[in-house]
Amino acid sequence: MFALVRLFALGLVVLSVIYVSVSLWSRARRRETLELLWEERGRIGDRDSFVKAGMVEYDRSLKKRLILGIYVVPAVVVAGIIYLVNYY
Numbered sequence: 001m002f003a004l005v006r007l008f009a010l011g012l013v014v015l016s017v018i019y020v021s022v023s024l025w026s027r028a029r030r031r032e033t034l035e036l037l038w039e040e041r042g043r044i045g046d047r048d049s050f051v052k053a054g055m056v057e058y059d060r061s062l063k064k065r066l067i068l069g070i071y072v073v074p075a076v077v078v079a080g081i082i083y084l085v086n087y088y
Contacts (some may be wrong), residue, residue, distance in 0.1 A: 011074065018072045026067060030058045
């Protein structure tokens with residue numbers, strides 16, 4: 001039983017590191033894309049406000065929510081493996 005708790009704790013730490021890394025990378029890529037888009041559109045308005053508005057939109061997007069799959073998919077796979085090994 002202690003081994004299972006240790007596995008879950010270690011998995012949570014590893015998945016949290018992966019989640020934070022992917023989340024920061026995705027935000028940086030989106031910010032970079034917004035800055036390039038602002039330049040391509042002729043630099044209309046303030047760049048910081050354009051990027052800020054785009055990041056607010058990104059925070060509400062499906063892509064940001066899909067990154068949470070980093071926690072869900074491995075948990076479902078491990079639960080499925082445990083079920084198949086023990087009860088099938």
